[in-house]
Amino acid sequence: MGVLPNKMLHCAISRRAEAVAASLAVLLVIFMLGSLIWTSPVQAEDELNCVLCHKFRGLSRIDENGRFRLFYINENLFMKGPHKRIMCMDCHRDIKKIPHDPAKKVTCTVKCHLTEPSSKQKFSHAPVKKVLDSSVHSKYDKDGNLKDYPEDYPSCKNCHEQPLYRPLSFFKGESSGISRRGLSRCKTCHQTGDFAEDFYSHVTSRLQKTRESREIVEVCAKCHGDPAFQKRHNLDNVIESYKETFHGKAVTFGSDETADCLDCHVVYGESVHSIESHKEPTASTYKDNVAATCRNEECHYKAGEALAGYMVHTDYDNAEKYPMQYYMLKFFKGLMAAVLYFFVVVIFLELLRRLFPNFSFIKETPADAESVLHRSSTEKGA
Template identity: 40%
Template sequence: MSRRSLLLFLLLLLFCMSSRAYAVDEENCLLCHRYSGLGRIDKEGRKHLYYVNESLYNQSVHAKVRCGECHTDIKGFPHGTVKKVDCAAVCHLVDPSSNTPFSHAKMIEKFELSVHGRGPKDKPKQHAEDLPTCTYCHDNRIYPPVSKLAKQEQGIAREILDRCRGCHTRDDWTNVFYYHFTERLNQRRSSKRMVELCTSCHEDEEKMARHNIKTVGTFRDTFHWQAIKYGDPNAPNCITCHAPVGYFSHEIMPKTDLRSAIYKDNLVRTCSNQGGVQACHPDATPSFAQGNIHPAQYKTGFYENKADALLRKREIEKGQMKPFQTLLGQTLKVAAGDQRYYQNIILLLIKYFYMVLIGGLIGCMIVHQVLDYFATRRELRRVVSKVL
């Protein structure tokens, strides 16, 4: 083979290889963005990295979307500052179920109706900057390899993908669709990461106080969290309860909303989670469902947490709630809401009882061991001096 035809052959091979992968970078953005040093420091001193790793990008959920379909305002190079991406933008992909151009617009519409939405256009919510945006919760997710999925979820395996390949002979096409389905057979975030995500705001006392809701830090004191920590696949995370079977992941509603999964009349359904991926409490009764999922945080007399304190203060001012101190002297027959005070005192007493018990036990054990050590030494010395 002559040198020239070898070159031609190589070029052809290269051409074929690249046409098999998705032609994401038709616009040549990676010409510059492939350099890992591309970035800058803004006026506030924050670092921005503008590097895009091509091979990771090609394994991500947006692999088939071209850069310019999201970053729509880039017309020439070098380009200046780039506008924020609108997740409702329509891309070249077509939804095969309806043959319509694809966008997240429908999803955004629903999201806006949830508690995290910005509220009606003419009357936006106060402190809208506290609300999560699409990119707060989502990055450009990478599809995990089949081997990793197979370890986590039943029914997913390399040999099943091989079966698809028996009919669908183009591997990249088959891979993409296999990942597309299997990725969605379960919640993608681990329960731990879900809790981290939601609590990044919902444990922020100031932020939550601005919106008149309690923080949920005590979730980490509950059995549910312990189960998550030790990897129980049935343990519920925030989404399991706040967007259970029958709700889309974004349809989180305030507890006052009749449609909310945590509206008082829907709690039995939520606890039982019939038909859900997680097996929960199929025999839940109304009284079971009244259980306190997010116990309040008080120390006796003091509030541990500013948001709770503010909320209680408002309730007391409105006359809906009696101050704690005046309650202590009264009988237990108080308004239903007040029961929580007593529950918390009992919980705290139990906590302190165990702290003293366990601390005392371990303390005594250490003292016992130390005394035992000296006694043994003395005994040894006595025996040795006798023998000598």
């Protein structure tokens, strides 16, 4: 891809002014291409042939803070997500020439060169940011004051990697991947370029979770599983207690039908970015709303209100908060230890006894033995 701009770059830039001019020209072309992207037959994502260098896995360095910076782009994977339709420079905006300076951090909320089809406006992730800013994950409180440890609050990249499509096929039962038969129907009318594939992948990906439940838990665990983080924000280890529930275990073993963090902590039908603290009356986990959350139409819809009484995030070590669990566990542990160690000792002694079967500190007269035997058999007869 992108053979043409190469040549252009090679000969064009010989003085700084010319370089700037050339960059602008290239950018202009890109702008035009970008705005046509839904309908454009051209794969316009790499006009500047960035992968010429960035396709090499070894392109990397250690930065001044000791961080490993990897500049490798896996083109195969890049082309498997919605971002395939935008160019490198759409996000990496400070790069205007090749070779380029160290790139700045990407801002996700800029307006990019795609047109959002419903509004015909330039696409942006800004609405997501707006929702996030009013959620528990905003670094500002309700009054607009900075919360403690603001650096702990997430921005886009803390939870999101480069998104990848998870297309679904609905022919002859649901399965993953693009249905060739489904696609062929799209292609009847929408023949140009990859439009049909992209549209198909985009829409069907949205009909399911964009990420496997297991990955969702890992995303939350990045912060909520960190003991130092829990301490700073006075939070329980909710990741561990979740993993101890059947929900957590099913998810660990790859179930996508069981509740993950988002299913309970997001108000049914709302954006996942809108999570609120359980203290907020509008939160899905507010004490009066828990039953409704459990009983939503996709989960425990058959259940009664009382299901909400189930304690999901049980800390079995916390006797004050969860006395029943704590003492029950204590009982069972005690029972287990008593039974098992009793038999471990008995079996050990029995084996030891076998080593010297005929030895004894105290000798027994044959009469004793006889009487014991007699006693036992008479008893049995009774």
